[in-house]
Amino acid sequence: MVNDASSAFDGEMESFVERMTETYMNAIDQNLDAQSKLMEAWMDATEENLSEENVRESYEGSLQAYEAWMNAAERSFDRLGDALEGEEVDAAEFRDIWLASANEAFKETMATTAFAAATGQSVEEALNAQQQVEEMTEESLHAVGFATVGDVREVGERLVELERRTHAIESKLDRLLEER
Known part of the structure; x- marks a missing residue:
């Protein structure tokens, strides 16, 4: 009976560790993928449209954002270690670590003048595109008599x-x- 309970506990613990490891690895993969896409898009946008000084500032903001992501990975890894050592760790804590990290990374990126310049340029481009669509729509409606x-x-x-x-x-x- 004791062996059955011990085996059941070991099985539950093994299952918990597997779930935690899988959740952790999925979170790291998803977050690193998201971080990579964000940084690529950010650098592409800034390199094409900004002054050298703004590109340099953008790069520094990207490095600070990257540091925030890496700190989150380290904190998550530490908490996973705590869970493996038997400490009760709520899975939502991992989510909270990554959400806080994402907020910090975006804050670092958005605080730069490079971000403001890129955003301004994006808004200007969007408004120009909207105006072109409106003009084409008006021409099309006139063509059919509306x-x-x-x-x-x-x-x-x-x-x-x-x-x-x-x-x-x-x-x-x-x-x-x-x-x-």
């Missing part, structure tokens, strides 16, 4: 101008009639 937002605005502006002129004429007529 009114566009621009057309409706123009009609509205003309109506306002007509109302203004009508009001001015009515005022003049009222003055003329009063003078009689």
